[in-house]
Amino acid sequence: MIRVENLWKKFGRFDALRGLSFDVPEGSAFALIGANGAGKTTTIKVLMNILAPTLGSATLLGADSRKISPRELAQIGYVSENQDMPSRLTVEEYVAYLRPFYPTWDRDLEASIARQLRLPLERKIGDLSHGMRMKMALMCALPYRPKLLILDEPFSGLDPLVRDEFMEGLLDQAGEMTILISSHELAEIDGVATHVAFLDEGKLLFQESMSDLTGRFREVHVTLEIEAARPARVPEEWMQMRALGNVLTFVDTRFDENGLNERVRSRIEGVREIDAQPMALRSIFTTLARAARDGGS
Amino acid sequence: MVWHIFKKDWKLAWVFVLVVSVVHWIDSAIIYKLGLFDEDPMLGMLADAVPMLAFFGSMFLIGAIVHLDSIPGVRQDWLVRPISRWDLVIEKFLFVVLMVNGPIFAEVLLQGLANKFSLRLSLAAAMWQVAFLFFAFTLPLFSFASVTRSMTQAFIFGCSCTFIMVGFQTIASYLNGRAHGTLDRSLGVLLDGWEKQHGSRSVRSPQLSSSAFSILGGGLFSRAAWSFCSALQFLPHNLSRGRRPSPSRRNSRRDPALGPVQLLRLIRSSKNSDPLPDWVLPWNALADSTQQNIRACSCPCRLPVPVPMFFC
Numbered sequence: 105m106i107r108v109e110n111l112w113k114k115f116g117r118f119d120a121l122r123g124l125s126f127d128v129p130e131g132s133a134f135a136l137i138g139a140n141g142a143g144k145t146t147t148i149k150v151l152m153n154i155l156a157p158t159l160g161s162a163t164l165l166g167a168d169s170r171k172i173s174p175r176e177l178a179q180i181g182y183v184s185e186n187q188d189m190p191s192r193l194t195v196e197e198y199v200a201y202l203r204p205f206y207p208t209w210d211r212d213l214e215a216s217i218a219r220q221l222r223l224p225l226e227r228k229i230g231d232l233s234h235g236m237r238m239k240m241a242l243m244c245a246l247p248y249r250p251k252l253l254i255l256d257e258p259f260s261g262l263d264p265l266v267r268d269e270f271m272e273g274l275l276d277q278a279g280e281m282t283i284l285i286s287s288h289e290l291a292e293i294d295g296v297a298t299h300v301a302f303l304d305e306g307k308l309l310f311q312e313s314m315s316d317l318t319g320r321f322r323e324v325h326v327t328l329e330i331e332a333a334r335p336a337r338v339p340e341e342w343m344q345m346r347a348l349g350n351v352l353t354f355v356d357t358r359f360d361e362n363g364l365n366e367r368v369r370s371r372i373e374g375v376r377e378i379d380a381q382p383m384a385l386r387s388i389f390t391t392l393a394r395a396a397r398d399g400g401s
Numbered sequence: 402m403v404w405h406i407f408k409k410d411w412k413l414a415w416v417f418v419l420v421v422s423v424v425h426w427i428d429s430a431i432i433y434k435l436g437l438f439d440e441d442p443m444l445g446m447l448a449d450a451v452p453m454l455a456f457f458g459s460m461f462l463i464g465a466i467v468h469l470d471s472i473p474g475v476r477q478d479w480l481v482r483p484i485s486r487w488d489l490v491i492e493k494f495l496f497v498v499l500m501v502n503g504p505i506f507a508e509v510l511l512q513g514l515a516n517k518f519s520l521r522l523s524l525a526a527a528m529w530q531v532a533f534l535f536f537a538f539t540l541p542l543f544s545f546a547s548v549t550r551s552m553t554q555a556f557i558f559g560c561s562c563t564f565i566m567v568g569f570q571t572i573a574s575y576l577n578g579r580a581h582g583t584l585d586r587s588l589g590v591l592l593d594g595w596e597k598q599h600g601s602r603s604v605r606s607p608q609l610s611s612s613a614f615s616i617l618g619g620g621l622f623s624r625a626a627w628s629f630c631s632a633l634q635f636l637p638h639n640l641s642r643g644r645r646p647s648p649s650r651r652n653s654r655r656d657p658a659l660g661p662v663q664l665l666r667l668i669r670s671s672k673n674s675d676p677l678p679d680w681v682l683p684w685n686a687l688a689d690s691t692q693q694n695i696r697a698c699s700c701p702c703r704l705p706v707p708v709p710m711f712f713c
Binding site: 155174177182189192197202204 | 402474477478481
């Protein structure tokens with residue numbers, strides 16, 4: 105659905121994107137994760153042909169992003185916190201303006217989404233709160249059943265109630281649609297994203313399916329018979345190792361339920377008990393971000 | 402989709418359009434009431450001020466119409482919608498022609514009819530006026546507004562450009578006068594009235610129009626739109642190398658040589674008292690003959706545009 109190959113974007117001497125490559129499979133909910141300034145919005149703007157790439161290429165729906173035409177745009181929904189909309193039109197007027205541009209616009213679906221998101225159709229866009237504007241942007245991106253939905257930081261500045269309404273509205277209509285969502289709010293994409301890519305300073309650190317990612321990360325607590333100390337040789341897949349009392353704690357990034365016991369005991373002596381706990385997405389990303397910052401894998 | 406976008410712009414700008422149109426019509430009414438001999442001094446003052454107001458109102462209206470869907474920038478909603486650039490540009494042109502030049506056309510036409518000119522003559526004068534304004538005023542402003550990111554930027558750059566141009570031309574004229582002992586036409590153009598400007602503007606209109614079309618062609622029909630800031634930063638550097646700036650360079654470099662280069666070019670261009678190049682001579686001849694005809698015309702003509710004698 106989306107293919108990005110060796111994408112570079114420079115702003116003067118600053119490299120916003122540095123050789124980015126990733127694939128978004130059809131039907132997936134692909135989360136682009138990273139801290140502020142990691143290059144998520146720039147990537148999306150390049151994909152939407154709002155910015156021209158300095159080097160490399162990106163294709164959406166089989167078309168080069170630089171040659172994206174109204175035909176492709178009619179199949180792409182785009183929601184961004186930075187979108188400028190005509191503030192003096194009412195929500196209803198704006199939706200009426202958009203309808204003819206999309207041949208597949210479904211008015212029943214539009215009405216149903218408006219009801220679900222509880223949007224005040226008679227109010228001017230300029231008078232809407234940030235949360236309402238985001239919901240309105242979502243409402244304008246869904247009624248034509250796009251094949252690809254691109255959400256750029258959709259949760260930024262939304263209160264929990266509005267976030268829930270937004271997510272419900274999104275998930276109810278998702279269907280077979282492919283979703284690309286950029287966010288630094290990890291909790292929000294947990295349970296939504298099927299694939300994830302982690303960006304750091306314009307570089308892709310990894311791209312993986314969510315099930316693989318959560319499956320291979322475990323926080324391991326090893327209880328020893330003596331005072332715990334960091335072993336001399338630690339495999340590179342064990343991160344953030346720390347000792348507290350007689351408990352040694354680390355993150356195993358290649359967790360294997362059958363092999364863990366043997367791997368631990370072969371490297372650490374005096375093991376009394378081994379406990380491996382699944383990790384929250386936030387903890388996984390914190391671990392990876394720290395590793396990336398410290399020059400680890 | 403042109404008509405559809407047109408309706409949206411009308412919803413957003415109809416008040417502004419109406420206000421500017423009313424100012425134009427008030428101007429027309431004042432000139433009519435003033436009579437042939439400027440009897441009422443209060444009306445005479447208004448007759449000086451209201452056209453300026455109408456002129457600036459039209460300028461702002463053109464800017465506002467363009468910036469309802471501005472071209473440069475990365476936040477515009479239309480960029481991510483299946484809206485054709487052609488449709489958008491045609492709609493803007495149409496809107497500007499109808500909403501900016503339309504009221505002026507009506508103003509001149511009614512003024513002509515009110516002054517007992519024939520319908521044919523009034524129509525001809527109105528069409529001439531609107532055509533002239535389109536190429537010399539509307540189109541250049543349209544292209545200028547199209548390379549600015551917002552109304553605020555358009556206003557600031559517009560004022561700055563005017564200030565710089567007037568300043569440079571004054572300096573150029575002064576230097577030229579001292580060097581050659583001649584009066585320079587460019588200074589006169591800035592200071593004199595409409596009739597004296599006419600000849601020079603006939604020459605400048607094609608220049609302005611062709612520049613405007615070049616800017617529009619380059620700016621509107623490439624996805625990565627040009628912006629005024631980028632042009633300021635990169636024009637001298639890239640012209641000297643004969644190529645267009647790459648996207649990555651557009652936001653990065655500044656050329657401090659721009660001001661002095663422009664100043665030198667202005668001074669050089671006025672060295673021979675603004676001589677006209679050969680290719681514009683027919684325009685100049687037409688302008689001169691038109692002016693002579695107006696001077697020779699003895700009709701009580703109150704039309705705000707010079708009417709060639711053969712119409713009378």
